Amino acid sequence: MAEDPENGPGITVTEIAGRRRASSGARFEPAVGYSRAVRSGPFITVSGTVGLNADGSYPATIGEQARRALAIIRAAIEALGGGMEDVVRTRIFVTDIAAFDEVGRAHGEVFRDIRPATSMVEVSRLVDGALIEIEADAIVA
Numbered sequence: 817m818a819e820d821p822e823n824g825p826g827i828t829v830t831e832i833a834g835r836r837r838a839s840s841g842a843r844f845e846p847a848v849g850y851s852r853a854v855r856s857g858p859f860i861t862v863s864g865t866v867g868l869n870a871d872g873s874y875p876a877t878i879g880e881q882a883r884r885a886l887a888i889i890r891a892a893i894e895a896l897g898g899g900m901e902d903v904v905r906t907r908i909f910v911t912d913i914a915a916f917d918e919v920g921r922a923h924g925e926v927f928r929d930i931r932p933a934t935s936m937v938e939v940s941r942l943v944d945g946a947l948i949e950i951e952a953d954a955i956v957a
Contacts, residue, residue, distance in 0.1 A: 827895035855896040855897065860898050861951075866944070900930060911941055
């Protein structure tokens with residue numbers, strides 16, 4: 817899927833059974849059978865999102881991966897008619913909880929004034945060697 821250098825990843829939106837689905841073109845979406853994000857009524861739920869670059873590589877640091885994942889999340893939410901100000905919950909999975917400060921800074925850059933509920937959990941590993949995965953839930957007024 818093409819990437820817009822200013823606005824981040826390209827997102828495709830489809831509708832089925834009254835639900836709008838956003839796809840970022842990740843190879844796992846059709847293979848596993850999930851959408852990057854789904855909107856049903858005012859609710860947008862974003863699947864676990866890693867900070868994979870358009871070329872298939874990962875940024876070098878966990879902070880850069882967090883920023884990239886948040887850019888993908890933003891693109892999916894916006895494609896479904898929401899905005900980051902609508903996010904009410906994030907869940908952050910990291911492979912090293914010692915990186916809490918670096919991840920927190922990246923999250924704070926986006927959510928400092930929005931302040932959704934959140935949690936950060938250390939896991940033993942993530943898909944393809946990612947260092948972080950982020951989920952988000954939004955309610956569009």
